[in-house]
Amino acid sequence: MERNDHAKPSTKLCLAAIALLLVASCSKSRFLEGTNTTNLSEQTVFSDSTYAMSFLNNIYSDVGFSFSPTRFSENGGLDAASSEADVPRVGVAATSAGFATGSVTPATITDDAWKTCYKQIRAANQYLKHATTLPFDAYLQKRTAAEARFLRAWYYFILLKHYGGVPLVGDTIYTDQDHITASRSSFEECVNYIVAECDAAAAALPVRQQGIDYGRAGAGACLALKSRVLLYAASPLFNGENTFNTSLAGPLRTVVGYPAADANRWKLAADAAKTVLSLGTYQLHSTTTSVSGLTVPPFRAVFNLRVNNEYIFARMQSGTRDFETCWMPPTRGGDGKGAFPYQELVDAFLMKNGKMISSPESGYNPGRPYDNRDPRLESTIMHDSSLIVLYTDFIQPIMGQALKLYVDAGADAVFKRTTTGYYVNKMLKPDIAGNCIHGTERCWPLIRFAEMLLNFAEAENEFSGPTQDVYTAVTELRKRAGIDAGDDNMYGLAAGMSKDEMRAVIRNERRIELAFEEHWFWDVRRWLIAGDTENAQMHGMKVTRRNNVPPVFETFDVRKRNFRNAMYLFPIPQTEVAKSTQLLQNPYWSTTGQ
Structure with missing residues (x-):
């Protein structure tokens, strides 16, 4: 069998390419500044403090690729791939248009999540290989190694939300001469790995980095990522049997979620969010x-x-x-x-x-x-x-x-x-x-503090019902937003809501508070409601104005979006699946790429 890295992108981070990855370096004011280097070997990079730090900085450089509003061939991002917004260029073949029309396939899906994440996971492993011998003092060695572990966890979570369970490679750095297994780890194994990496990294980092290191991951970022991971893990799409996975068996069933539901996963998610809220470092920005x-x-x-x-x-x-x-x-x-x-x-x-x-x-x-x-x-x-x-x-x-x-x-x-x-x-x-x-x-x-309030409110409501803490989290957001308190000081919330009623409130609050921040696409999937929200006629607003006549506002049909059950998860790109029979395709996607 051809020796390809089935668990990684096809582009290898070989020594000859190291120089191409050194696109950022430290400076007095910020750490993502351009650096041009050539003819660097692995020994040269990791024996020089500037080059080594630049290598780590480059692992940061892709942290926002999935968030980008022009991610898909400059035809919108995940907002346009969901019922949040319409694709800007209808005739452009792009993943966003494929999700809008329901025509996306393993052969046409973008491979950026698979390639970018595994490229950077491999880079993190290379950095960690040299972490204890880098020309830094002991504190900086420990701190930057923790940053690399967080970044590795960050990229694994991007893979997890796109595909479900993916191959976990630990600290291994494969080359094109190695025989590489492409077996996908279970969803549970991936969640446990990411959470453990977040905990380990948090233990070695300050809560928030300051000064010239502002923007680097701190313990707060590690714990916030843990909160997000556990919230997803507790959600209906992944937490036990459901309409998406009910017909699945064997390894694929454990790859796409937990085999059995466990309500305590909501408790774990609530506790993780509460930990971040209790740090005392972060808060809602409340100043005009x-x-x-x-x-x-x-x-x-x-x-x-x-x-x-x-x-x-x-x-x-x-x-x-x-x-x-x-x-x-x-x-x-x-x-x-x-x-x-x-x-x-x-x-x-x-x-x-x-x-x-x-x-x-x-x-x-x-x-x-x-x-x-x-x-x-x-x-x-x-x-x-x-x-x-x-x-x-x-x-x-x-x-x-x-x-x-x-x-x-x-x-x-x-x-x-x-x-x-x-x-x-x-x-x-x-x-x-x-x-x-x-x-x-x-x-x-x-990741921002507002999301942590919403993570906590959702998980706490699902586990314990609409407690006072749930009400408080939602009202904090509404107060900051400028909603009127009202005579009852409830900011529009009704007293005595049921769990279902509060769930609807929290989901809508996420929709508007976190709009265009790469949440809605994933939220409707993990809530298992995409069959409704993504399979609907979407609308716009036509305004007509004439002299001395009040304007007329009319909604109109924009697009009938289409959704298939397969679209709860991204298909693994067909170019990757074709490399090995061990790499299972996600449910309901054709193995031929159609």
Whole structure:
């Protein structure tokens, strides 16, 4: 049999390629800066402190690839692959479009998760091989080794949520001369391995790294990743028999989840989230800021701060207009590579009194659909007449200019660029546009404190019901968002809710609080509701304006999304499955790649 690394990407991290991986190095201000090196051997790299640190920095460089809003051939990211938003370029063959139409196959699926993660897992193993002999003092040797272990766990979890159980390789560094087993480890084995690595790394790291090391993983990031892993492990898709796995047998059954359900997994998830909440290091950002004379509410402001106490782990960025370019409309320099929000997401946002728009108590007015809404709506989505920045000279911002998305309004309008009548506003800096010359120091929020509150609320509710602690976690988020407390100080929540009622509240809170942060795609799958949310007719908003006549708001059909049971997990790319009969394909995907 041909000796290929079936458990890794086909691209080997051989010694000749080490130089290509050294793309980042330490500096006084930040640790992800460019480094150009050539003709480096393994001995040279790991005997030189700068090169060795650069090698570790490169393992950080891919931590946000799955989060990227232009992940799939610049045709949106996981937002466009889900019912969160529409694909921006319908005719472009990409994984996002394949998930939208239900036409994705093992032959057409992106292989970036498989290749990127195994490439970086191998790099982490190489770093750990030399960790005790690196030219660092003992503390730095220990700390950076712990960072490498966290990063290895991070990439394994990306594999786990895409595919279920995957081959675990431990500390082994395979070469193209080795015979490599491609047998997939069970889901339980993968969860246990990732959790153990998180615990071990956390024990050797400060809770949060500071100064020139800000942005590197600390114990808080390790424990937060553990929280996320255990939440997924407790969720319906993986926790025992269900409609997805009921017909499966043999090794494949244990690869895609636990054979038997255990309610105590929710307790483990709740405890893990509570540990992070109790660290005392992280908190919800609750301070308004001023940007070019505009008062920015806390929920929006946090995404514009490179350093803040809400981000637990982030992809460090510098001087960038990445989100502005992909998400903004054409008149603001948007290039149309980011997804367009669906009406269903807009409708999920609460009213300012904390009620759903469908509630008789909400006060929702279909003729003025954006009035008196949860302030997070404006911070997340641009709609017709949203007040956003405009640049006319690429240098000076003109703040508060109304966005014209109504029918026949111009280049930005519905049916011109946006397919839904909306653009994404999440994480954009209020005075930056895609066509200005300035950038911002934002970072990509891969894990933040708000998620830990939601992780705890969900797991605690599933295990113990809607306790006071569950209510408190949800109200903390609503208070920060700007929801009115109300006479009862409940922020729109009803007293005495059942577990099912609170579950619906928490799921919707996740949907709006964490929108466009790589959660919805995975959440609807682990909740086992994707058969409903991803197999539905999706809508947009058409606004018609005429002189001296109130505007008319009409929802319209955008796309009928299609979902098959197989799509609860990514298929392993056919190019990988073809290398070995030991590498089992995920359920319901054809072994021929069709």
